[in-house]
Amino acid sequence: MKQLNMFYECHVTNQESGIWQLKCHLHIINLFEQQIVIVSPQNCEIGWFITAQVEQLATHVVCDFDLDPTCLTWIEYDADYANRAIATKYSEIEFQWRKRVAKNPRWKGIADDLIEDLIDNVFTRPQIRLASLVGALR
Numbered sequence: 001m002k003q004l005n006m007f008y009e010c011h012v013t014n015q016e017s018g019i020w021q022l023k024c025h026l027h028i029i030n031l032f033e034q035q036i037v038i039v040s041p042q043n044c045e046i047g048w049f050i051t052a053q054v055e056q057l058a059t060h061v062v063c064d065f066d067l068d069p070t071c072l073t074w075i076e077y078d079a080d081y082a083n084r085a086i087a088t089k090y091s092e093i094e095f096q097w098r099k100r101v102a103k104n105p106r107w108k109g110i111a112d113d114l115i116e117d118l119i120d121n122v123f124t125r126p127q128i129r130l131a132s133l134v135g136a137l138r
Helices: 051-064 112-121 127-137
Strands: 002-014 018-031 034-041 072-077 090-098 101-110
Touching: 002 051, 018 051, 034 051, 051 072, 051 090, 051 101, 090 112, 101 112
Parallel strands: 034 072
Antiparallel strands: 002 018, 018 034, 072 090, 090 101
C-alpha cells in the first residue's frame, strides 16, 4: 500500500474571473488495485466543489499523479456540508471518464465514520481490514 498526504495547487477556469488558483489538501491511497483520493479545500472560498471546478481538479490529479480512473474512488470533504444538499461531511463523486478527462460528476453521501475509520486505520490496521472498508464504499 502506498499513500500520499499533501497540499496541492492547480489552475482551473472560472466563469467570472478566468483562471483561478485552486488550493486543496489531497490524501491519495493506493490499496491493492484500488486508488482512493480524498480532497478537501484549503485556503479557498467555501463551496468550490462545483461541477466545472471538480471536473478540472479530478482531471489534473489523475494526470499529475498518474492515476487510473477505472479503479479510482474520489471522495470530497466539506466541513461546510450543512449548506449542501448532501447532509454528510464526506461524499463520493462518480465521474464519467473520457480518456483521462473527468466529466459529469455525481455526488452521493458517505457515512462520515466510514471515511474517518479508513483514514485513521491506514497506518495501524492490516491491509485486509482496509480492503473491507474500501469494499464498503463500492
